[in-house]
Amino acid sequence: EIVLTQSPATLSLSPGExxxxxxxxxxxxxxxxxxxxxxxxxxxxxxxYDAFNRATGIPARFSGSGSGxxxxxxxxxxxPEDFAVYHCQQRREWPIxxxxxxxxxxx
Amino acid sequence: xxxxxxxxxxxxxPGGSLRLSCTASGFTFRSYGMHWVRQxxxxxxxxVAHVWYDETTKYYADSVEGRFIIxxxxxxxxLYLQMNSLTAEDTAVYYCAKPLATNxxxxxxxxxLVTVSS
Numbered sequence: 001e002i003v004l005t006q007s008p009a010t011l012s013l014s015p016g017e018x019x020x021x022x023x024x025x026x027x028x029x030x031x032x033x034x035x036x037x038x039x040x041x042x043x044x045x046x047x048x049y050d051a052f053n054r055a056t057g058i059p060a061r062f063s064g065s066g067s068g069x070x071x072x073x074x075x076x077x078x079x080p081e082d083f084a085v086y087h088c089q090q091r092r093e094w095p096i097x098x099x100x101x102x103x104x105x106x107x
Numbered sequence: 108x109x110x111x112x113x114x115x116x117x118x119x120x121p122g123g124s125l126r127l128s129c130t131a132s133g134f135t136f137r138s139y140g141m142h143w144v145r146q147x148x149x150x151x152x153x154x155v156a157h158v159w160y161d162e163t164t165k166y167y168a169d170s171v172e173g174r175f176i177i178x179x180x181x182x183x184x185x186l187y188l189q190m191n192s193l194t195a196e197d198t199a200v201y202y203c204a205k206p207l208a209t210n211x212x213x214x215x216x217x218x219x220l221v222t223v224s225s
Contacts, residue, residue, distance in 0.1 A: 001169075032209075034211040034212075036152075036212070043202055043215035043216065043217060043218060044152065044212070044215060045215075046207070046211060046212060046213050049207060049209075049211040050209075050211075055207075055213065087151060087152055089152070089154075089211070089212070091209060091210040091211060094166050095154060095166070095168050095169065096142075096154040096157075096210060097154065098151055098152040098153065098154065099151065100150075100151045101151045101152075
């Protein structure tokens, strides 16, 4: 199965700063990668799909890039509501797999 | 709008069985493949199972293959997960999820907590 490794495990930043979260795949997934945001006690929310497409209603400060094995989720200027856990997910082949998550916390 | 509501969670002893249900509304259920995804306490997300729109094809994670069965009733807009031979490692919140046109998870239920404990 394709293993997704997210880094860092925890990222401490302040509101207004730029965040860059990484997801690395054990083999190429092409552009078949998504990013999700999850807040405590809530279900995940789809942010980005196919590496760089924003899902409906997602603010423009969220952007995705990358292809093959290396992907980045960038939040251009952090808002207070952006502090959460972020997960990446590949759909290139079965089984569908997720990364272990990156916790974005307020510094 | 899309609504997914899971039910059937609870506490079950190791080796026991449980059936989760997911009631779907707000979209043409019979036109979409559906998924179950779980999250153990304090852990990441784990995809569990997928069923095609017409139930002709099913996929399972290796961790549940042979123990869990995904099914659906399109006439009732219902998705199910029959879980057998449960172990402590199956303790998790179980979400049903509707995909975008492809297998990204666009809509999620609120989750059903399954606790396997003696």
